[in-house]
Amino acid sequence: MSKNNEGLGKTVGVVLALCLVCSIVVAGAAVGLKPLQEKNAALAMQQNILDAAGVLETGMDVPAVYNDRIKPLVISLQDYQVMQDKNPAEFDNRKAANDPDTSTQLEKANDIAGLGSMENMTEVYLVTDENGNRNGAVLHIRGQGLWGTMYGLISLEDDFNTVRGVNFYEHSETPGLGGEITNPSWVKSWVGKEIYGDDGKVKFDLVKGGADSEHEVDALSGATLTSNGVDALISFWMGDKAYAPLLDKLRKGELTNG
Structure with missing residues (x-):
C-alpha cells in the first residue's frame, strides 16, 4: 500500500x-x-393553565399554586366519565389526539376546526377558589389557523358558560396580524363573554365592525382566516361533539373531583 x-x-x-x-x-x-x-414543559403548561384561569401572578410559586388551586382529571369524551386508571401527570393531550388507538377520525362535515382526528379522552382542570370551593374549569382547545394549528386553553366560570380567560400558548400565525391572538388587550376582551345562548347552543362569535353583545368578540383586524379559525374551534369544542355534554354534567354537579 x-x-x-x-x-x-x-x-x-x-x-x-x-x-x-x-x-x-x-x-x-x-x-x-x-x-x-x-x-x-410541565411548568410552562401549569403557567398557561393558571394564566387562563386568571390566577397567575408575577413571582408566584407556580407549582405550589397549581397544586393548591387546580384539580386535573382525565375525562372520556365518549361517555364523559372520569378515567380513574389514567394519571393526569402522565397524560398528554397531543399524543392522545395523534395516536390512532386513542383518537377518532372526524368526518369532514363535522371537522369544522380542521383537526383531522379528535382525542377520545382529554385532561380537564377544575379550578378552586382560595377556600377550596369549585370555581370553574380550564379546557384544552385547538384548531386550524392560517399557517398551522393554534393550541390554547379556555377558562370558564362556575356557570360553565361565562369566559374567565383564554390563552393561545402555541401557534404559527403572522406576527402583527393573526399573531394578535396573544395580544393581552384582545385576550382581555374575551373575559365575561358567554359561550351559549338561551337555547343552549353555541352563540359565541368573532365579528367585524365592533362587538356589541355578551356573545361577541372583535375579530382580528387584517386576519380574517385566523379569526375564522378561532371562531370555528370555539364552535367545535364547545359544541355537542366535544365539551357541551361535559359542561352540562358539571353544571348539574354530576361530575366532580372523581
Whole structure:
C-alpha cells in the first residue's frame, strides 16, 4: 500500500472516530437533558393553565399554586366519565389526539376546526377558589389557523358558560396580524363573554365592525382566516361533539373531583 493510501486511511479513521465520539456525546446530552426539558414543559403548561384561569401572578410559586388551586382529571369524551386508571401527570393531550388507538377520525362535515382526528379522552382542570370551593374549569382547545394549528386553553366560570380567560400558548400565525391572538388587550376582551345562548347552543362569535353583545368578540383586524379559525374551534369544542355534554354534567354537579 502506498504512503498516500496509508495517510488517507488514517484520516478516514480519525474522522470516523470523531464522528462516533460526537454522536455518543450528543446522544448522552439528549438523554441527560430530557428530564429537565420535560420538567420545564410541565411548568410552562401549569403557567398557561393558571394564566387562563386568571390566577397567575408575577413571582408566584407556580407549582405550589397549581397544586393548591387546580384539580386535573382525565375525562372520556365518549361517555364523559372520569378515567380513574389514567394519571393526569402522565397524560398528554397531543399524543392522545395523534395516536390512532386513542383518537377518532372526524368526518369532514363535522371537522369544522380542521383537526383531522379528535382525542377520545382529554385532561380537564377544575379550578378552586382560595377556600377550596369549585370555581370553574380550564379546557384544552385547538384548531386550524392560517399557517398551522393554534393550541390554547379556555377558562370558564362556575356557570360553565361565562369566559374567565383564554390563552393561545402555541401557534404559527403572522406576527402583527393573526399573531394578535396573544395580544393581552384582545385576550382581555374575551373575559365575561358567554359561550351559549338561551337555547343552549353555541352563540359565541368573532365579528367585524365592533362587538356589541355578551356573545361577541372583535375579530382580528387584517386576519380574517385566523379569526375564522378561532371562531370555528370555539364552535367545535364547545359544541355537542366535544365539551357541551361535559359542561352540562358539571353544571348539574354530576361530575366532580372523581
